[in-house]
Structure formats: C-alpha cells, structure tokens
Amino acid sequence: xxxxxxxxxLNWLIARATEIIEETQRVRSIVLDCPGWPGHLPGHHxxxxxxxxxxxxxxxxxxxxxxxxxxxxxxxxxxxDEGEISPFxxxxxRIGDRIEIRGPVGGYFVWEPSRGGPLQLIGGGxxxxxxxxxxxxxxxxxxxVPVRYLSSARSHDDLIYRSELESVSSEVEGxxxxxxxxxxxxxxxxxxxxxxxxxxLARQAWPSFxxxxxxxxxxxxxxxxxxxxLVSLGHQPSRIKTERFGPTN
Amino acid sequence: xxxxxxxxxxxxxxxxxxxxxxxxQYVTDDFPVLSAGPTPRVPLEEWRxxxxxxxxxxxxxxxxxFTALPTETVTVDIHCVTKWSKLDTTWEGVSLDTxxxxxxxxxxxxxxxxxxxxxTTNLPLEDVTGGKAWIAFNYDGxxxxxxxxxxxxxxxxxxxxxxxxKWVDRATLSDSDRPGFWESYGYHNYGDPWREQRYQGx
Numbered sequence: 001x002x003x004x005x006x007x008x009x010l011n012w013l014i015a016r017a018t019e020i021i022e023e024t025q026r027v028r029s030i031v032l033d034c035p036g037w038p039g040h041l042p043g044h045h046x047x048x049x050x051x052x053x054x055x056x057x058x059x060x061x062x063x064x065x066x067x068x069x070x071x072x073x074x075x076x077x078x079x080x081d082e083g084e085i086s087p088f089x090x091x092x093x094r095i096g097d098r099i100e101i102r103g104p105v106g107g108y109f110v111w112e113p114s115r116g117g118p119l120q121l122i123g124g125g126x127x128x129x130x131x132x133x134x135x136x137x138x139x140x141x142x143x144x145v146p147v148r149y150l151s152s153a154r155s156h157d158d159l160i161y162r163s164e165l166e167s168v169s170s171e172v173e174g175x176x177x178x179x180x181x182x183x184x185x186x187x188x189x190x191x192x193x194x195x196x197x198x199x200x201l202a203r204q205a206w207p208s209f210x211x212x213x214x215x216x217x218x219x220x221x222x223x224x225x226x227x228x229x230l231v232s233l234g235h236q237p238s239r240i241k242t243e244r245f246g247p248t249n
Numbered sequence: 250x251x252x253x254x255x256x257x258x259x260x261x262x263x264x265x266x267x268x269x270x271x272x273x274q275y276v277t278d279d280f281p282v283l284s285a286g287p288t289p290r291v292p293l294e295e296w297r298x299x300x301x302x303x304x305x306x307x308x309x310x311x312x313x314x315f316t317a318l319p320t321e322t323v324t325v326d327i328h329c330v331t332k333w334s335k336l337d338t339t340w341e342g343v344s345l346d347t348x349x350x351x352x353x354x355x356x357x358x359x360x361x362x363x364x365x366x367x368x369t370t371n372l373p374l375e376d377v378t379g380g381k382a383w384i385a386f387n388y389d390g391x392x393x394x395x396x397x398x399x400x401x402x403x404x405x406x407x408x409x410x411x412x413x414x415k416w417v418d419r420a421t422l423s424d425s426d427r428p429g430f431w432e433s434y435g436y437h438n439y440g441d442p443w444r445e446q447r448y449q450g451x
Contacts, residue, residue, distance in 0.1 A: 002365040008435065009450025012251070047447075049273075050254040057251065059273045059332055060258050084260040084275065099254055105448065107434035210419050220282040224396060227287035237366065239289045244282050 002126055010102045012049060013037065015073060017097050023160045026079040027126060028090055029065055033054065034101060037071045037131055042133035043215070043243075044108035046073060046103035050085060060085040061105065063130040063243075067112075067137035073101065076160065078126035100128075101147035109215065109243045117213055120206045122226050124218025128160055130243065131215055137223045139172050146174045148206055152196050152222065154183040196222065198229035208234035217243040267364070269326055270334055271442035275335040282396045285430070289395070289416050290364040296400050298384065302354040302422040306370060310348075312400065319344045324344060325406035327413070328442040340404050342385030345377045346422075357424035362403050365416040370429035371438070372405065374422065383409060384417060409440040 035244035045063045066074040079090045093099075111119065111134040119138070121131040128151045138147055149169075153159045157219035159179055169177035180200065192200060207213035214235060216226045223244045230240050250437055299309040310318075322341045323411045327332045349355065355378070361371045376382065385404040393399035398415030405412045411431045432438050437446035445451055 010435075012447045014252075050257040050259070051251045052257050052259045053253045055251075056259050056261060057273070058275065061331055088257050089253075094255075095423070097255050098252070100251060104437070108430075220396070224282070224288060231287050237289070240287050242284060242286055244284065 010047075010105070011036075012100045012102045013206075015101045016092055017099070018095070020095060023076060024158055026090070026158075027076060027160050029076045030093065032073045032075070032099075032101065034071050034073050037073055039068045040073075040104035041075070041107075041110040042067050042137040043105045043130045043182070044104035044133075045104060045130070046075065046101045046130055047077075048085060048089075049100040049102075050088060051100070058084050063133070064104070065129050065133055065136075067133055067140060070174055073103075076126065076129045076132075104242065109217070109241050111137070111213065111215060113138055113141040113145055115213065116207050117145035117147065118210050119145055119147045120212040120214040121147065122152075122201075122214065122216045123150070124152045124196070124226075125154075125158075126160065127216075127218030127222065127245070128244070130217055132161055134215065135168065135175070139168055148176045148178070148204070148212075149179050149180045150180070150196065150204060152180050152182060152218070155181055155190065156184075156186050171189050174177070196226055196229075198232060201226065201229050204232055205230070205233075208236075209231035211236070211239065212226055215243075216239045216240065218245070220244045255347065257380075259375055266336075267393050269336060272327055272445045273444065273447075274328055274332055274334040277335055280328070280335060280397065281331070281333055282330060283411075284396075285368070286366060286417065289310065289364075289408075290393075291365050291400055291418075292374050296418075298401065298418060298420075299385065299390070300348060300353060300420045300422070301425050303357040304354045306352065308348075315343065315384075315401070316386065318347055321384065323404075325404075327406050327410050328441070330409040330411055330436065330442075330447050331442045334442075339389055340383065340385040341387035341390075342383035342401070342404060344380065345364045345384070348384065349378060353422065355422065357422050359426045360424065360425045361427055361429060362414045362417050362420065363419040364373075364414050368416070368430050370403075370414045370434060371427055372408070372433055373426075374440075377403075377405060381405065392440060407441075409437075409442050411436065412440050433439070437451075 015032035015034035021029040062075040065076040293312040296312045382405045386401040402415045
C-alpha cells in the first residue's frame with residue numbers, strides 16, 4: 001500500500017502558516033495554506049502533529065474557524081498554560097512555518113446553510129470557534145436562515161471575534177449576536193451578565209416551538225448545563241448537537 | 250515523512266510509562282467528557298439492558314436483575330481518540346461473558362451496541378468476550394456519573410474509548426457488521442489505539 005492513498009484515508013499534509021491574527025491576549029487565529037486539502041464543512045476539526053528535532057511527536061485536535069475556501073484552513077487556538085501544542089502555536093509559530101495537519105475530522109457537529117434553521121449557536125470560551133465557522137458560512141452564502149449566536153466569556157477582552165461579530169450583527173439581517181460576561185464587565189456594558197443558564201436561555205435562545213437546530217460547544221460543565229437546560233425548556237435532544245472539551249492542551 | 254517543526258521541543262511526560270501510552274496519546278489525570286448530544290437521564294426503575302441474537306431470541310435485565318449478577322472489578326488504562334489516555338481507572342461491572350453465558354447464539358460474530366439517546370457502536374464479538382469487556386456501573390467505587398455514561402456503560406479498554414458506549418441499553422448480535430455512529434462519520438471501524446486506528450484507512 002506504499003504511497004497509494006486509500007479512498008477516504010486522512011493523510012498527513014504539510015500546511016504553511018500564511019497569516020496570524022491576534023484575537024485576544026490568549027487566543028490567536030492561524031491561516032494555513034495546505035496543498036491537497038480536501039475541503040471541509042463548518043464544525044469540522046483537524047489534527048495537528050508537531051515533531052521535535054529528536055523525532056518526538058505530539059498531536060492535538062483543533063476546530064476549523066472558517067468555511068472551506070480552496071486549500072485554506074484557519075484555526076483559532078487558545079493558550080492552555082500547561083499545554084504542549086497550544087503554547088507553541090501561540091508563542092512560537094511564525095508566518096512561513098510548516099506543520100503537519102490531517103482532516104477534516106468529525107462530521108456530526110457540522111452545519112451548512114442547506115440544513116436550514118433557525119440556528120442557535122451557543123459557545124463558551126474558545127468553544128465559539130466551530131460556531132463561528134457556521135456563522136461565517138451563513139453570511140458568506142447570503143443564506144436567510146435566522147441565527148442567534150450566544151457566547152460566554154470571562155471578560156470583554158476575552159471575547160473572540162468581537163469586532164467581526166459587531167459588524168455581522170449590525171449589517172446582516174437575520175443574525176442576532178449576544179455576549180454574556182461571567183467575571184468582569186466594562187462600565188458601559190449593555191450585553192448579558194453571568195453564566196449561561198436556564199433562565200438566560202429561556203429569554204435569549206430560540207424558543208423550542210420554533211424547532212431550532214442547536215449547536216453547543218465549550219468546556220464540559222458549560223455544555224452540560226446548556227444542553228440540559230435546553231432539554232428542560234422543551235428542545236428535542238436530537239436537535240441539540242454538542243462538542244465538549246476538557247482542559248485540552 | 251515527518252519533518253521537525255521549527256522551534257518545537259514538546260513537553261514530554263517523562264514519568265509516564267512509555268509502554269502503556271499508545272502512539273499519539275498523552276496522559277491526563279482528569280476525566281474529560283465527550284458526547285455528541287445532551288446527557289440522557291435514565292431512572293433506574295426504567296432502565297433495561299436487552300440482548301438479541303441472530304436467531305431472534307431476546308434477553309432483558311432490569312436494574313435489579315442486572316446488579317444481582319456476579320460483578321468484576323478491573324483496573325485498566327483507557328485511550329480516547331481525541332488523544333488523551335488515562336491510566337489505572339477502576340471499574341465495577343458485569344462481564345459480557347456472564348451476559349452471554351447461556352443460550353445466546355454467538356455464531357454471527359458481530360455485535361452492535363445501542364444507547365439511550367441513540368448512540369451506537371459496532372464491535373467484533375470476539376472483542377467483547379474472553380474477559381475483554383464489561384457493562385460497568387461503578388467507577389472508582391462510586392455509581393457512574395451520567396456524564397460518564399451512567400447508569401451503565403460498555404467498557405472495552407483495549408479499543409479507543411468511543412467503542413465503550415455510554416448509557417447502553419441494547420446489544421444486537423448479528424452475522425453482519427453494521428457501522429455505528431462514529432464509524433459512519435469516518436472513524437475507524439475497529440479502533441485499535443496501539444495501531445493508531447483513529448480514522449478510516451489508518
């Protein structure tokens with residue numbers, strides 16, 4: 001089987017960093033140019049493999065942040081202090097560096113405009129990354145699927161994609177963007193406050209009778225609370241897709 | 250062929266026993282949760298585990314029946330396809346050998362496990378017999394949390410952990426191999442962590 005790509009096989013590909021976007025103090029997006037990339041759906045993720053000089057390797061998974069565009073793959077990475085891959089990607093990676101990636105991986109936690117809506121996106125911390133790929137796909141396609149995007153962050157400075165979301169919510173009809181801050185807020189903050197819970201979801205999420213497709217991504221406790229609350233508010237469990245991360249590093 | 254990544258040194262886990270860490274995995278001390286949807290809540294009085302064989306015979310256990318069966322306590326390493334491994338996890342459960350003991354036709358060679366909430370996963374029957382798999386209901390001496398698959402989950406520690414279906418309610422023995430949930434989304438049909446069978450074609 002040497003060299004022959006099996007049908008459907010996810011081969012390791014060489015990707016080159018072409019752009020780095022500092023999203024917050026602890027989060028950056030990395031634009032990769034990946035010849036041979038087979039394309040992906042919003043919500044898919046990739047595996048990254050790094051190799052040290054002595055051959056030691058480490059792998060982790062990262063959600064893709066933008067819908068498919070030729071051979072471009074964009075990830076958004078949050079620094080995990082005790083982590084192994086994220087400190088490298090945040091602190092050491094430079095434009096022009098090459099890393100190995102393979103994918104797309106996943107396939108259940110994905111959305112594209114043809115799947116319809118209404119669409120309810122709920123993200124905690126860097127859990128917003130795959131949701132942003134979905135929202136960007138909705139905007140790029142000029143789809144009329146109504147979207148509510150609710151993100152939870154510790155502070156205003158921790159909100160990922162803040163300025164892009166501001167433009168989308170003011171310029172694109174049918175997209176509502178809400179943020180809740182859980183630890184500190186600016187004095188003039190007009191958004192939501194506190195953790196996402198049943199009461200907040202009852203007020204801010206699509207009501208269950210509209211039968212939205214719900215995508216929830218974030219740390220385990222966040223996803224557990226949000227998904228259980230949605231079920232208790234009458235949403236069909238089969239229309240709630242979740243993706244959880246522990247302290248992934 | 251891999252090439253060194255400029256500037257990457259890695260953070261080797263020098264205290265981790267190398268012969269217990271499959272390729273591409275790292276050791277974690279906590280117990281991450283992964284599942285595709287909301288956590289099903291199954292009251293014990295409604296819980297059933299049902300097994301059907303290719304000849305159509307069916308056996309079913311209530312929670313009381315099930316927990317009255319002989320149990321085994323095992324300490325095993327578990328390996329998640331998302332790259333974490335957790336060493337020396339202790340579970341109590343009923344061996345599949347016990348559940349298959351009398352009258353179940355095993356000739357088909359395949360089994361599909363089903364869960365409350367709709368999840369499925371497929372395995373060769375020989376991978377869940379011979380002391381290799383359990384329906385576990387205690388973790389670390391405590392009833393299994395719903396987030397981790399309680400009331401009861403499959404435990405097949407020698408394969409990637411998505412095969413250890415949470416919230417199991419049914420096992421269908423069959424002469425055909427039908428892909429389960431993740432197996433239908435491009436994950437490997439068998440999932441041996443030591444051969445790094447994460448995705449189709451690995």
